Amino acid sequence: MFQLRTQAPEYKPDPYGKVEVAGPSDYPYRLNFYDDPPTHMVTLEEFESCAIDRLRVLGEIEACFARNRPPDERKAIVRAQCRKYLPLDPNDSLSRAQFEQRKKDHVGHFVLRLAFCRSEELRRRFIKAELELFRVRYEEELDSELESFLKTRSFGLELVDDAEKMKYAELLKDANPKNYVSFSKKVPPKDLAKERFYKVRWTRVPDLVEHRKVLVKGGWAYVPASEQSSIVFNELEAHLKTSLEATAKALPRLDEDTRIVPLLDHLSKGFLAGVPAEWDAEHSGEDIRADMIDDIARKHYPACARNLHENLRRDRHLKHFGRLQYGLFLKGLGLSIEEALLFWRRSFSKFTDDQFNKSYKYNIRHSYGLEGGRRNYPPKSCQQILTQDQPGAGDNHGCPFRHFSTDNLESALLAWYSPHGLTQDDLDEVTKIVKAGHYHVACTRVFELTHAAQGVKKGEGVSGDSVSHPNQYAAKSRELEKTHTESVKMDVDGSGVTMAL
Structure with a gap:
């Protein structure tokens, strides 16, 4: 092809x-x-x-x-x-x-x-x-x-002549009376004599038959020109279905092409977690210090990063994939290598300096491209978190929306986000989305609910897109807080009122 x-x-x-x-x-x-x-x-x-x-x-x-x-x-x-x-x-x-x-x-x-x-x-x-x-x-x-x-294109349409149209005139009007009866003096009724009708087998337009928008007689559906689009859409649907089945049969021929198959595997997971938005995933926002992370986590973290942070604070340790996921997230947040080493050393307080340096320091430097092959690893996207390195017993990495049970997810979301506006009533909507397998959509809805005070409305998502990257969530959350704070400060200063924010 x-x-x-x-x-x-x-x-x-x-x-x-x-x-x-x-x-x-x-x-x-x-x-x-x-x-x-x-x-x-x-x-x-x-x-x-x-x-x-x-x-x-x-x-x-x-x-x-x-x-x-x-x-x-x-x-x-x-x-x-x-x-x-x-x-x-x-x-x-x-x-x-x-x-x-x-x-x-x-x-x-x-x-x-x-x-x-x-x-x-x-x-x-x-x-x-x-x-x-x-x-x-x-x-x-x-x-x-x-x-x-x-x-x-030939859609198999047969134009109904005037004689046949007049023969079934009353039935055609009854099939869709709103088109021919004026309910308002401002909207004149259509003239049946000027309306074009097409005749197709009723099986071609099941949606129009279901909603009683067409006359069905003798196995034929009489479709007005205004409803012609339904025939076009059904034709495209049938065409795509047939074409995709044919493509599936031919796909094994690509198995030996190492350039194409990995790319197709990646694309096929796009509905699961969305496609990362066009933004700088390696470093978004200003540089941060190790002592700022607790406050940022409490206010701006998505569920995956919040889960890792809470478990790190509780256990003073994370397993390998948890450290990797969270470490790269912090790197994307703006944590320098020096601050990262300070943050992880303080977090792993139950280990001695010698144990920390031997077991963990190298991997932290490696993720910043300072050891080994010196590759500068980017933070993990939602798609990578959802599809790679699935968590097992005792692990804390992954996506809570996918990897938590419903009860655990609801408890965690309330604990983390109720101070920011999430309520018990909101959880039904979120868990319904989760059960349908739309994990990044559920995360987007949580973002909207917890940032309503900053002006985010239902349906807006993160700058018009669904959440597709944890750092995208955190960066937008911090940006909204900064904009909101500056706006309030300007209003207060302009009115001559002093107020602690």
Whole structure:
């Protein structure tokens, strides 16, 4: 399907005609049914970046469904995500980026098709998210471009002639009376004679039949043009289902490609924990000192880091993976190597200096890239925490939303976050999200609930995204506190009132 290269040289004519180069004519419309896979050359970097940006959008769509957002709210979020990661300009736009935008959309879809074809559950979730993305794009498409796009495909529609339409006129009106009866003087009723109807087998439009929006007679459904979109969406759903099943059968051929399979494994876990947002994961915020950590933990930590901190304070020790996860988190928080050594030495107070230096100092320096291969390790993302190094008995690393029992999770959340606004009533919503397997969405909801006093509303998440990284959570929490404090201080100073904050 894809031809991959590790570099991006200039395109040169191939004397054997084996290399195809995509051009603007390959993408005449913004809407795409993704019938044909890309056959042009794609770099590994492009292969990954196109998929990740598309996954950011699909991940937010999945989060919207997990939180039962209403359609209008969901549509607004999808549009915002598309503007950010998958913009598609119309044909009459003055932008010259149309071709690159549409090629990126095309490549990203097929890469994720490879990643999410592996199981029935992944295919189902991928199709649901893709359909919602297509639906939003369809509804905001220009009428002229939409009509042209629909003419490029055969949807098996049979236009109902005037004679047949008049024959069933009363039944057609009864099937959807709101279209033809005016309930307001400001909204005139539609003229049935001018309305176009299409005839399709009723099995093609089960959703319209279910909601009694169409006339069903003799095995045919009479669909008004205003409901034509349902046929288009059902057609796309059937097409994606068939295509994903075919891709799953062909996927074993990629097993020997060590460049592609690890990347697809990583992408397939994107719905589990989201995709890390575009921010500096290695160091966010100002430098901090060892003696500041207790206060920061109490006010700004996500559940995974809070659990590690509380257990470290209680046991004065953490096992290897716990030290690794928490140490890298602190590094991303802004703790220098000198302060890190001081923090861990104080925390491991039951050990002598000699024991600490022999057993732990090297690993701390190693995580900062100062020993061994001198690799500068970044903090772990939610996806890594959820999928790697699963905790066993006596371990404290991992994600509490996934690895705690329901009772333990509720008790822990109340203990950690009730001072910040979390109540017993909120736990039902959070645990419902957890039981559905949307762990990062549950963490996002806790963030919203505990930062309502700083102006965070339900649905806003962390700067418009779901939590996908522990340091993202902590950095945004500290930023909100700083902004809120400065705002209150300005109000107090402006009114001439002195107040202790």
